[in-house]
Structure formats: structure tokens, C-alpha cells
Amino acid sequence: MAISREITQEQLRMESVTWGELTWVNIERPTKRETDYLAQHYPFHPYDLDDCLSRLQRPKIDEYKDYLFFIFHFPVFNKITRVSTHSQLSVFIGNGYLITLHAGELKALVKLFHDCQSSEEVRSANFAFGSGYLLYRVMDRAVDSYFPVLNKIMSLLEDVEDAVFDEKVEATQEVAILRRDIITQRRIIFPMRTVLAQLENKLKRFTTTDMTVYYGDLMDHMNKICESLDEVKEVVEVYKDADFVLGTERLNHIIRILTIMSTILLPFLIISSIYGMNIYLPGGIDEGRLWSFGAILAIMAVVSAGMLYYFHRRRWI
Numbered sequence: 001m002a003i004s005r006e007i008t009q010e011q012l013r014m015e016s017v018t019w020g021e022l023t024w025v026n027i028e029r030p031t032k033r034e035t036d037y038l039a040q041h042y043p044f045h046p047y048d049l050d051d052c053l054s055r056l057q058r059p060k061i062d063e064y065k066d067y068l069f070f071i072f073h074f075p076v077f078n079k080i081t082r083v084s085t086h087s088q089l090s091v092f093i094g095n096g097y098l099i100t101l102h103a104g105e106l107k108a109l110v111k112l113f114h115d116c117q118s119s120e121e122v123r124s125a126n127f128a129f130g131s132g133y134l135l136y137r138v139m140d141r142a143v144d145s146y147f148p149v150l151n152k153i154m155s156l157l158e159d160v161e162d163a164v165f166d167e168k169v170e171a172t173q174e175v176a177i178l179r180r181d182i183i184t185q186r187r188i189i190f191p192m193r194t195v196l197a198q199l200e201n202k203l204k205r206f207t208t209t210d211m212t213v214y215y216g217d218l219m220d221h222m223n224k225i226c227e228s229l230d231e232v233k234e235v236v237e238v239y240k241d242a243d244f245v246l247g248t249e250r251l252n253h254i255i256r257i258l259t260i261m262s263t264i265l266l267p268f269l270i271i272s273s274i275y276g277m278n279i280y281l282p283g284g285i286d287e288g289r290l291w292s293f294g295a296i297l298a299i300m301a302v303v304s305a306g307m308l309y310y311f312h313r314r315r316w317i
Contacts (some may be wrong), residue, residue: 001132009020012027012033012034012036012037013027013028013029013034014026014027014029014037015027015113015117017116017117019116019127021096021126022097022098022130022131022134023094023096023097023098023125024097024098024099024100024113024116024134025097025098025100025126025305026099026109026113027100027101027102028102028104028110029104030052030053030090031053031103032053034101035050035052036217037047038092042067042092042094042097042099042247043064043066043067044069044092045062045064047070048062048069048092051069051071051090052090052101053204053268056161057071057088058071058073058191058193059071059073059192060074060195060197061193061195061198061202062244063202064095067092067094067096067143067275068093068150068202068203068206069090069092070089070090070135071088071089071090071091072088072089072090072091072139072142072192072195073086073087073088073089073191073192074086074089074106074142074146074188074192075087075146075149075184075185075188077149077152077181078079081302082102082177083177083180083181084149084181084183084184084185084188086188087102087105087106088102088103089101089106089109090101091135091138092207093131093132093135093203094206095130095131095206096131097133098134098138100182100257101115102140104187106142107239108141108142108144108145109138109142110129111141111143112126112137112138115189118278119140129140129207129208130206130207130208130209131206131207131208132203132205132206132207132211133208133209133211133214135199135203135206135209136199136203136211136214136215136218139196139199139218140217140218140221140242141223143196143218143221143222144221145190145291146225147221148223149185150191150225150228153178153181153182154228154232155234156178157178157235157236157239158208159174159200160174160175160236160239161239163173163175164239164243164246165242165246166243167246167250167294171239171243171281172243172247173278175236175239175240175243176240179234179236179237179240182229182232182233182236183233185229186187186226186229186230186233189222189225189226189229190229192222192228193219193222193223193226195217196218196222197219199215199218200212200215204227206277210315212283214261220295220304240242240276252261254262260311263307263316264307264308264313266305267299267300267303267304267306267307268300268304271299271300
């Protein structure tokens with residue numbers, strides 16, 4: 001028999017679903033009222049309850065005689081800043097209960113809980129082997145939900161590759177944003193792998209079946225995620241370097257052209273500056289001869305042509 005009800009004492013943000021002797025309590029956007037309620041009805045340490053409301057915790061496991069306390073972090077992509085932030089999941093697990101506290105941003109967890117509320121078949125499949133197996137199902141859904149995010153990163157990586165090697169596109173900002181997001185996700189995901197590696201041994205007392213295969217599969221998925229993040233980090237670093245090199249090369253090419261143009265024009269400037277002085281010079285304007293003007297232009301042209309020939313011989317142009 002299954003019972004699904006909302007705990008409404010003092011309008012608490014708590015929902016629960018029960019199947020057999022196991023109850024899953026889900027708390028979204030917990031406040032001090034919810035943690036006070038848990039303190040009155042469960043043997044939880046006050047420090048653990050405080051950690052549920054803190055955003056400065058790192059993934060960890062606290063082990064007690066009657067229960068275990070976990071903190072997990074999962075990346076949540078912000079479409080405005082285009083950089084992921086961490087979303088905390090706090091879990092209390094003991095004989096006959098599983099309590100999850102989170103901000104409601106983990107869609108896979110929320111969907112699993114609602115499925116358990118609405119479907120007897122889903123409840124029996126997830127609640128049958130105790131609270132340890134139920135936590136595995138929660139973590140399996142949460143980890144698997146990250147793969148679409150990873151696929152999105154791969155897609156963005158391909159777009160960045162095209163932008164880097166396209167001279168008409170400015171890719172520096174795109175590379176920097178993607179690089180920042182990858183670093184952030186690695187900082188969130190990698191500590192999770194250490195915690196997940198300890199789950200199997202810690203949860204044996206709360207399961208009625210051998211969980212070796214299940215947690216082995218979960219760790220395989222987590223290792224694949226971490227390896228993929230390592231790979232994309234290396235690739236985006238290559239693209240960053242390539243964008244810098246290509247950008248520097250384009251800048252050097254522009255500077256080279258401008259320098260050559262300035263050097264070619266230098267004889268014109270020197271000769272015109274000399275004849276612009278307020279003194280009498282051979283071929284100056286006071287003599288009024290046309291051939292002197294042509295001679296000056298010829299001298300400028302010869303000097304410029306000589307410089308062009310010299311630049312060509314040195315393979316500067």
C-alpha cells in the first residue's frame with residue numbers, strides 16, 4: 001500500500017511518499033522552519049541541519065550510528081551568464097526513510113519524486129530494496145541528467161572550433177566563456193566523484209540487496225563525465241592558444257602592411273619637408289622651372305621603387 005501526502009504543519013515546504021516501511025521526504029527551498037521540524041522528529045545533529053541551509057559546503061559524508069548525512073553538488077547552467085553554478089543536494093538516510101533537501105533546480109530528482117507520488121509501479125521499483133537503493137536511484141537519475149549538458153558542451157566546442165579558424169569571426173569571447181564554464185563544471189563535478197566512490201560501502205546497512213553492480217555502473221558514468229570534462233578542457237585550451245596565435249598573426253600582418261606603406265611614403269615626406277623650408281634650394285619654386293618639379297617626383301618614385309624591390313628581395317612582401 002502506498003500513501004502520498006503533504007506535510008502541512010506550519011505550512012512547511014515538505015512532501016512525502018511512502019511505500020511499505022520506507023518513506024521519502026522531499027523538501028524544496030528549505031528554511032529554518034523545515035530544519036527545526038526535522039530536529040524535533042529525527043535524531044539529526046544540529047550541525048548537519050545547519051549545513052542544509054548553508055551554500056558554502058563541499059560534497060561530503062557524515063556517518064552516525066543511526067543515519068548518514070550527505071552533501072552533493074550538481075552544476076546548473078545559467079542561460080543569462082552562460083556559466084554553470086552549483087546546486088546543493090542534502091540527504092539524510094536511515095532505516096525506513098530518505099530525506100532530500102534542495103533548491104528545486106535538479107529537475108531529474110523532482111521528476112523522480114513526482115513519478116513516485118503518482119505511480120504505484122514506480123514506487124515499487126524504487127522502494128523495494130530499502131533506502132540505500134532509493135538513494136542510488138536518485139543519484140543515478142541526477143548523474144545521467146548531466147549527459148545532455150555534456151553533449152551541449154561538445155556542440156559548443158565544435159562551434160568554437162569553427163569560429164577560431166574563421167578569420168571573419170571574433171572568437172576570443174566565445175572561447176573565454178566556454179573555458180570558464182568548463183572550469184566551473186570540473187570544480188563542481190570532481191569532488192562528487194570522491195563522495196560517490198564511498199557510497200556503496202556506506203549504504204550497505206540500508207539495503208536488502210547487493211549493490212555492487214549498481215554502484216559500479218554509477219561510478220562508470222561519473223568517471224566518463226570526468227574524463228570527458230578533462231578532454232574538453234584540453235581541447236578548449238588548444239583553441240585558446242590557437243585563437244591567440246592566429247590573432248597575433250593577423251595583427252602582425254596588419255602592422256607589417258602599415259609599416260611598409262609608411263616606409264614607402266617616407267621619401268615623399270622627407271623630400272617634401274626639405275623643399276617646404278623657407279630657404280632657397282636648387283630646383284626650388286623661385287626658379288619656376290617645370291622640369292625641376294618632375295625631377296623631384298622622379299627621385300621620390302625611384303627611391304620608393306628601390307625600397308619595394310628591397311622588401312621583395314627580403315621576402316617581407
